[in-house]
Amino acid sequence: MSLAAEWSSFSRRRKGLRVSHPVGAQRPPYYLQLPYTYAIPLIVTSALMQWFISQSFYLFSVDFQGSSLSENILYVACGYSAIAIIFALGLGGLMMIAVFLNGFRRIAFEMPVVGVVVLRLVLLAMRRLTGLMLQCWCSGGLCF
Numbered sequence: 001m002s003l004a005a006e007w008s009s010f011s012r013r014r015k016g017l018r019v020s021h022p023v024g025a026q027r028p029p030y031y032l033q034l035p036y037t038y039a040i041p042l043i044v045t046s047a048l049m050q051w052f053i054s055q056s057f058y059l060f061s062v063d064f065q066g067s068s069l070s071e072n073i074l075y076v077a078c079g080y081s082a083i084a085i086i087f088a089l090g091l092g093g094l095m096m097i098a099v100f101l102n103g104f105r106r107i108a109f110e111m112p113v114v115g116v117v118v119l120r121l122v123l124l125a126m127r128r129l130t131g132l133m134l135q136c137w138c139s140g141g142l143c144f
Contacts (some may be wrong), residue, residue, distance in 0.1 A: 002009055002034055002035055004030055004107055005107050015027065020089055041091045045091065046093075048091055049088060049092065049095070052087045052088035052091060053084075053088050055084035056080060056081055056084040057078065057079070057080050057081075058078070058080075058081075059076065060072075060077060061075065061076040061077075061081055063072060063073045063075075
């Protein structure tokens with residue numbers, strides 16, 4: 001979704017392409033590989049989900065010591081926290097709803113739909129700059 005939104009934004013206003021080592025009008029890549037509007041909520045919800053799950057189940061051991069050395073009893077068991085389980089399930093449900101609702105977002109497509117292939121991007125940019133109808137062979141057919 002993020003890539004499609006950025007690709008369609010090239011048709012509305014001029015922007016430099018994102019490259020590893022920008023020069024001139026080129027732009028640097030996203031630090032977290034996604035725009036911050038997506039990356040930061042994902043990091044926060046993933047950290048919360050990890051913490052809720054780690055608090056949901058745990059091991060504990062109790063060592064009972066009697067009056068003599070032979071009366072030592074070690075008790076090991078698994079415990080759980082119902083509140084942490086409920087919060088983890090709730091947060092997981094909210095994350096799934098957010099992904100589902102994000103799928104309904106409308107993106108204005110004013111550019112041809114192409115995959116993420118550098119050759120296609122370069123040829124499309126050259127076609128827009130020169131006004132020529134460039135053709136390339138890809139997957140057995142014409143790209144443009």
